[in-house]
Amino acid sequence: MNYLKAIVFLVVLGCSHGLSAQLGFCAGNSGSPIFTEDFGTGTTNGPALPAGTTTYTYVNGAPDDGSYTIASSTAGYFDWFNIQDHTPDDVSGKAFIVNASFTPGEFYKRTITGLCENTSYEFSSWLLNLHPRSGAGCPGNGIPINVKFEIWDSTDTNLLASGDTGDIVDNTSPEWGQYALLFTTVPGQTSVILKMINNSRGGCGNDLAIDDIVFRSCGDLITLSDTANETSIYACEDDGPVSATLNASPDFSIFSNHFYQCQESTDAINWIDIPGETTDMYTTPLVNSDTYYRVKVSEDLINISNDLCNVISEVFEIILVPTPNPPNSIGDIRICENIENGILTVRVPPGMLVNWYDAPTGGTLVASNTTSFTTDTAGTYYAEAVPTVANCPSDTSTAVTLEFYPLPVVMDEELFFCENTNITLESGVTGVTYEWNTGETTPNIAVSQPGTYTVEVTDPRGCSNIKTILLNQIDLPIIDEIFSQEYDILISTLNEGVFEYSLDGINFQDEARFSNIPGGFYTIYVRNDTSCGNVSVSYFHLVVPKFFTPNGDNINDVFKIDGIETTPDYEINLFDRYGKLLKSSSNAPMLWDGRYNNQDLPSGDYWYSIRIEGELFKGHVSLKR
Template sequence: MWYICITMKRLQTILIFAIICCNTIIVSAQNITVDDTYNAQQLVENVLVNSSCATVSNYVASGDNLPVGRNSYGYFTNAGGSFPFKDGVVLSTSYAKKSIGPYDTNLVNIVGNDGDGAWSGDADLNQTLGINTVTATVLEFDFTPLTNFLSFDYIFASIEYYDTSPCSYSDGFAFLIKENIPGTTYKNLALIPGTTTPVSSKNIHPAVPQGGCPAVNEQYFNGYNNSTSPINYSGQTVVMNAQTDVVAGKSYHIKLVIANDRNEFYDSAVFLKAGSFAPKIDLGPDRLRDNPVCFGESLVIDTKLSATYAYKWFKNNVEIIGETKPSYTVTDTGAYSVEVIFSPATCSAFGKINIEYTPKIILSDTSLTQCDDNGDGITVFNLTRADNIIKNNDATLSPVVYYETLANAQGKINPIQTPDLYTNKPANPILFARVTNTFGCANYAQLNLVIANNAIAPQNPVSTCDADSTQDGLYQFDLNAQVTPQVLTGLPPGMIVEYYLNPTDGVYQKYMLPNIFKNTTAHQQLIYARIVNGADCYGIIPITLVVNTFSPSNFQDETAALCMGATTILSVASGFSSYLWNTGGTTNSIIVTTSGNYSVKVTDINGCEKTKKFTVTSSGAATITGASVNDFSGNENSVLIEYTGVGNYEFSLDGSYFQDNPMFTGIAPGNYLAYARDKNGCGLSAPFQIYVLDYPRFFTPNGDGYNDAWKIKNLDLFPKAVIMIYNRYGKLLTQFNTSNAGWNGKLNNSELPADDYWFNLNFGDGKIIKGHFSLKR
């Protein structure tokens, strides 16, 4: 069985060679070519370095040479195809010529490490990538640069990009460098930009669908290959760059190594661009729009090489005459470059850098003037009020930061922490403002602090009247209309006045009072006016606000009556400063001859006003036109007096007792004289006679002289009235008119028994009264 396996493997190798030969015959001119006869010295000296500006030695190349005569490293060229490099060195995990395109998935997926089962991995790459490698190819050498910078371009390609392999396998490449000093360790330069992650098929790939894995650093993957690809790998990275600073004249050991992860299948390769190790001068990264140099600053670009070399400096491709030193100080925008001619090597190297400067930050020096509330020369400034002036209203600039010295501003030391509440130091009247642009560049401006010493004349009290219904000495002021004109009298134009409850608030400009201000201390209150000139305080002065109350007695609205055909006098107290009636009168009283609405406005010595209203109504004597009498009702007898008139009346049935209601109740039977009297004294009506009738509820005909006959009092006033009396059985017992003295309780001169009897009173005008009474013996 062992012999069969060996035989099969050799047969596989023969088949491979046959396929390769056939492919070589039909290879397209667009594919790369590979010469695997170059030894390590040729690959390093003639391809990678190819310059007398660096010393190389101790060349070693290792890998595999199966099939026999085929090395896993070689020199590749590009005959005008799409491959990015013109030529260079290829290191492969298979024989190097196998890298020649196009990509043949049928071939690469069945062939392993070309029959060399002893082809091992590399311990340094294992440690760098954290994998267990096999089929490693190594190119290493010693390198002594004359320049300060080392870089090379490369492309990593792999068949591991086939199917889901990059999710599990990490074929990779490392550029290892270390100083040629015992005990030093390697540093890997083949990293994903901006990270410490090594370049490998697992660390750079697109998303793998169908149970694969998500994309990893996909921006560095250049795409999959097909049958037109110039190389025989399923995918590759973009052109990558590895670089590091080195010390000119120092010896380094360099090791370039590539290997498969764990098994021999799905090979990989790295293509190193020819001339990658040519001498380079690193002048640093370009300083362009995202990282320009600040206006006014100088930038030293330095080759960091020996002063014994010859230097030429250029700006925009024009030589800067006289500049022959290893470094050059830049002061403005340009494309700068340097040519270094080394000796005794007599080789040259170049470096370039593009530099842009930011525009100048335009700031304005300014001043802030603040008032001193107690004259000690120390007050509180709100520095932020100068921010926009300093920045010329440029919103793109940073917030302003203030410092007490220019040195502090330049060093960003001890900034003023509360610029809106800064207490000045008389010995230090100038502050410094630091402002930066979006690139962090700074510029500085001066802020002068000035204590205002303007003399403002004392102000007269400003008074108003308490014009609301509650005379409590609290009322609102229109400060702009009532106070500001007085404050600004005699001052320069353009001033603005602000008002505060106390001078401290005025200095701090906190809790400014509203223009419509209602005093909080009754009758008199002190507030403070701050006169502002732009952002500056011109002065702070006290203002006395006075609220005068005016509440005269007996000034409620009043109603008065005017008797018809008469006059009345309307009046208020004397002693006020002025009077004004709505009739035009200007004294404390007027004579009124007609009813209506009248008012008088009085003014006191403070100019406060009060208005009293009078309602004058007409009045006169009433005329009683009748009475509605409800009689024959016992205790419920009532009289309602009927009348006409325009006055306010009261009523009486006896001329002595008067009541407001014309209705009288509980009236005893009798003869009454009704009166209506005007309450305003405008007269008494003529008397009106009223009779209230009722019948006795019983009588006692016993001859004692009391109630011996049943009769209705005052019935004689109704001559047509007829009374008929019945017993309980309805028998008519007697009938008589108003001239009769009444009934004596007899029928045919015989006394009737004690009993209840009924009567029917017919007034003869349609009115009939019925009732009953008792005869008592």
């Protein structure tokens, strides 16, 4: 805290002008307050300060220039900030509210008694500029605060110390600032007079609040450490008793001389002097329980026994740390194996840390300084409690087990089904609950559409697994066209697939062409290569040759239409290139040898028209000689 005060002072110093070199905080160790003025508490103003404390006039409300009040709030006072007092944890705490007089001069005076001779002191007070920057009451900024602190002897004739705060200007928000002054009493001096003087004129601004005026002794900062330069010892209780040689090291920031008195305590509250231990070094006896040591230090031997005149070193602790109980487990962890990690947790009291091992003794450290251990490996782990202040582990460790439950076993599938049929999808697991992506909750479901189906199965322990079924539809063939190429029948489909073809519904082939098939009526069957059934269509296979060669070799010597005789009503007509009718037949087979009127016709193309039960077919045939 002393260093913090020094930082605050340096910040103030950097923002002030004309600051006396004597204004400053105790650079060493501040003692207990000898005098404190916090102006009391309450929601009503007052009471007025004792006679002789101030030359200003007390008012019960907003003070005008040259007046003051004692109040817990400045609400409604001109355009000032509405503030609370500075004293920490005060309820309706009051402050000294001052509206400076038009003439600079003294506005606070107080005699401080009970001081020690030949002792350095710190006087401090908290000040606040009540006027807001660019407030409505003053054009521009108000007159800044500037206060001089003075310490006089008890006769009010000798000035012992003085210092100025410098200008404390308006701010955008209320900010308390602490200011301090150091002085030293002379031999025989036990009281002084404190004065606060307004360095600025009154008027628009120079309005201030004052709180927490404190006098305390100021001495060196005393460090108490052992031969290892440690400022405390935390040892395991089982390793006791413990002893230490302590050395008191002042920083010489205040005192020129040092007188010592070692003290001992069992609770760090009630202290007793250790007889005869009046040097800067002390070797403790062997201790089996918590014991605390400190040193009182004064600059004058006469002040060593007066706690208002000396300062206290830092406390050296010898703490015997008991062996802790092992941690408390919150229970073994059993989780489904598809959960990535298990978290094992124990509880320990405050001030304990936990280390985890993979064996009850002599194991490998797997986690340190954590009450929770996360792992993806099943097994039993062991938690050990260790105090944070010393390596005194518990005699035993706490076993915590992580177990992974197996998931329901499922097998993904890819299935096929025939178009226009239903198929039953099976979960393949019993003793679980089911949730299909169709919304159904039965072990098996019937579907009629291809796609991806999933079922989440959950066992009684809450472990779930998901089965995925990819369902493919086997489409029936769609016959697009059947046509004849002389004695061959060709079949085409609108869709693709691995199809098989048949002319009798019994014997199937992979090829879509049937070769050397006599003309006539046929039923064409097409199916997929599975048992999804087939589609069929009736087809009349009319065999019309593309050419014939009437050369007498008995091979293809005549033009003959095969299969037409299987129809009850037909008519065939042959024409030359000029449309001359060469031969005709009705409901009877027609054989043409390439002659007309017993004359051989020349090679060339000849045209035919065939009518079968109202349907007309036209084409040409080549005659080759």
